[in-house]
Amino acid sequence: MPTKNIIPCYKQEVAKSFNKAASTYDDFSQFQDNVLTNLKGMCPEGDFKLSLDLGCGTGNAANFLSAFSHRLVSLDLSLNMLQKSQQKSPSSFVVCGDAEALPFQNGCFDFIFSSLSIQWCENLNSIGREVERVLQSNGDFLVSTLSQDSMPEIAHCWLQIDGHTHINHYPSYDELIAQISCAGLVPQQIVCEPMTMWFDSPKDAIDSLKKVGASVLVEEDERQIVTPAAWRAFLGEYEKLRTEKGIPLTYQLVYLHLKKI
Template sequence: MNSLFMASNPSTLYKQQLAKSFGRAAVTYDQHAGFQHQVLASLISMLPKSSFRRTADLGCGTGNALPALITMSDELMALDLSVEMLNVAREKTPNATFICADAEHLPFPSDSVDLFFSSLAIQWTTSHFSLFKEINRALEKGGYWCFSTLCDGSMQEIADSWEKVDGRLHSNQYPHFEEILANLVPSGFVIEDQKCTVITMHFDSVQSAVYSVKKVGASVITDSAHKSYVTPSIWREFVGSYHALHDGIGIPLSYSVAYVVARKV
């Protein structure tokens, strides 16, 4: 197949910013995605032991899930906001259909997909409830919605370090695990498996910890009110504040990760 379809262009400034950020990170993503690889492996291990007629990977990025998904799918579709990310993914798994589209506005008919998969992408959507309703619309009855996403407490070390420097938020805020689960049932899903775990990565410097976020494209601030200009002197203060958290192993950066397997009722 090796096709790339432009289903739609990002319709809001925020989505356009996301597409640009992840597009710039396409060439550096895989070298800095140690955390993302861990989460992906855990999510894949939770997938139902079954084969699927049509599978869609939402926010596929550079396509690291595609080799596993294609072995269980008659037809595999990979969606992302970034054309650059999709171009990298096509090099890894050409026998899929690649679609530049927004997961909140799926280019699929109702009841047409039997597995939706997404690892660490839905935290960028504007509404979990609206997203879940849209996925439920496109899923066949009995189809699966399997995803991982970030929860409250993720990257707390960065938030705490900035708090000591200027009292401002310089990172995104994420919902509680219970809030994510609560949006699934009214969206038409039954939860078959779920867990929330903390993963702590360690780095040899503050710069490396921050780059692990920036170089995968995940540095977009979803709330413009939290954006602020950082002078060199303020940055040095932040580095000193964050470096003080060195725990003997390295500079820690922790993530709270939700994993969910849900089924359309």
């Protein structure tokens, strides 16, 4: 993730966006559900005493994680998301907190799971350090996130309109691996692959971001004022990308299984 020109009060903006989207998230989360399914398929076998769902959202992984965890803690930056999560999994213990400053003791978890949340952190090095700190020796960290060249369709279309991409810029594959494993977490399995979602209209593609809270821009120079005329022009450009499958929106995904040795 970039470390310069970060918007002021960034974490508050992220929390606000996801709080607002909590009521619509599950209706627009097909991409997130697909990624979650893939990440579940990489889950190590085990009977874990205490697991952490890091960036739990509305709790769609809770039942899966609870099946092999004696206790499950669900953490998110958004209170509204946590309320939804608690409704789905009343037995889990919910905590409102920041993944870059985990409010837990050293070595208390033997399994940490995180699907599509760490890309909202300002510093992946701090994620690696915090996960390593709260994991027990031989503990597992299973995570999915986005890497460079995600959402190229949106970037391309906005560049034609005003010269800005209007998207977040994610680290390259190599940068991501180096940053998140810097604390000594050892990769056990890595999968890097694209996923293209298809939509009936450009607006539907954008709603798939806005309605799940994923529309906060990290860098100030990408936060441009969008006039009605510019928005119409953008939708027109995006429409040009239509194929027989519909309007594409492509993500570059990295799935990681790391272990604290």
